[in-house]
Amino acid sequence: MKKPEILAPAGSLDKLKIAVDFGADAVYIGGGKLNLRAFSDNFTNEEMAEAVKYCHDRGRKLYVTMNVFPRNFDLTGVEEYIVGLKDLGIDAIIVADPSIIMAAKKAAPDLEIHISTQANTTNWMATKFWHEAGAKRVVLARELTLKEIAKIKENIPEDCEIEAFVHGSMCIAYSGRCLISNYMLGRDANKGICSNACRYKYYLVEETRPNEYYPVIEDDQGTYIMNSKDLCMIKYIPELVKAGIDSFKIEGRMKNEFYVASTVKAYREAVDSYFENPDNYEFKEEWMDMLLKISHRQYHTGFFFGRMGEQCYEESSYIRDYEIVGIVQDYNEETKEATILQKNRVFEGDEVEVLRAKTPYFTITLNDMYDLDKKAKTNVANRAHMLFKIKVDKPLKAKDMLIKGRKVINL
Incomplete structure (x- = not known):
């Protein structure tokens, strides 16, 4: 093979x-x-x-x-x-x-x-x-x-x-050849500027009842029939x-x-x-x-096993349980300090997972956070692409990605 x-x-x-x-x-x-x-x-x-x-x-x-x-x-x-x-x-x-x-x-x-x-x-x-x-x-x-x-x-x-x-x-x-975006927003999917109109939530409206919206599948979520x-x-x-x-x-x-x-x-x-x-x-x-x-x-599994394509009827948003919070720029073995490029907000003391090629995930804790731009101690990296240092108990490598689970707040 x-x-x-x-x-x-x-x-x-x-x-x-x-x-x-x-x-x-x-x-x-x-x-x-x-x-x-x-x-x-x-x-x-x-x-x-x-x-x-x-x-x-x-x-x-x-x-x-x-x-x-x-x-x-x-x-x-x-x-x-x-x-x-x-x-x-x-x-x-x-x-x-x-x-x-x-x-x-x-x-x-x-x-x-x-x-x-x-x-x-x-x-x-x-x-x-x-x-x-x-x-x-x-x-x-x-x-x-x-x-x-x-x-x-x-x-x-x-x-x-x-x-x-x-x-x-x-x-x-069919294989991406679509005109919905063209008709609705004038953005040609076949020229690389698709609006992803198929991901929108749609309702039916009867012309004599202009403000009465009927979900295509009758539930309290509406429906995403093309998602x-x-x-x-x-x-x-x-x-x-x-x-x-x-x-x-x-x-x-x-x-x-x-x-x-x-x-x-x-x-x-x-x-x-x-x-x-x-x-x-x-x-x-x-x-x-x-x-x-x-x-x-x-x-x-798409169409590989003979089933028709499947749709998400509940919502069009992505599932985002984790996010990248930083990429390691370098690591000092003597001081056990890593320089990190911020990708999303992260706090001192947070436990994050490390994504590295040819290595299973492992976790570290971010200690002694230091803002390199402001040259001062900090407890949060909250500016896009800011550089900060941390002390870690496990050796890191340049290009390691730091991944953190997202907290979901139920109101």
Whole structure:
């Protein structure tokens, strides 16, 4: 069996480095043109150059998304942009529209092409078509079952790779091709500026009763009829591998560092554990615990087992039981002091968990907090990105993340 690639999202250079450090085999990012996450911190050419070096120095790959459906005016300068990406040394571009394939084959014929899930590829003939058109890899539609994926793998050339999403947000529309946001707010989901209108709470209104709102499902919560649960396949690594998937893709270029680190760590450990001993593989609940700590909606298994996509009917907000409160910048072994970059409010004396690659969670207590900016003792780190020092009884490492459970106050 071929060990599948763990493919992680990165909305910024810092997140890319975290994805690589926590075990991603490859990372996908957005550049300055034609990608479906217009609101993420997309990479400049200078950042992409640094990203390529960071990945390649560690034997990892970097893919750049160009997966919008372009209009005529979007194609201006696209060939020059592709040549620029090739010159930067990126490993592949992810595309959804034939026009980008044509431009890439002309401008950079040796550049690897991956077909985006936006292309809605649902069968082996379409997969083979894209391969013959020049694609090295096809990211399958999210609506496929494991049996359908295995059938596709059986009927395509050996050098044609398939990729599938295994974790992250799901869309009510077919592989993300939606017009609700366009109609309601004029924000084009197919150009990267989706308003997530599917997550809103909807009621029915009869035209002669303009102020009488009827919930679509009659309860006191209203309903979220298009609010998909999040995908999570961490418990089914053997099934994903046996289906022949070459790359396990994690959704989330808009998600934070905590999300990137935890998802990559969980899937990295699960895949590695399976390949160490496939016949005696056992799922570890600690992997699911990692994924339950990050911001998420209710989890489900998508369409992989033949069920229809599941919706969260109660509310659209994320479950956020934990949050990242700091990232370790350095640690002095002699003084047992750590310098921390604040990410969320945290107090002196708080007990926090430490998230580190290749290491189980462990807890520390934050003692003797010192504000480096104000050069004074403090009992709280409450300013965004403030630097502070703490004394800890266990050694820390640069890039360790400090995670804290959120207190829920019931009024």
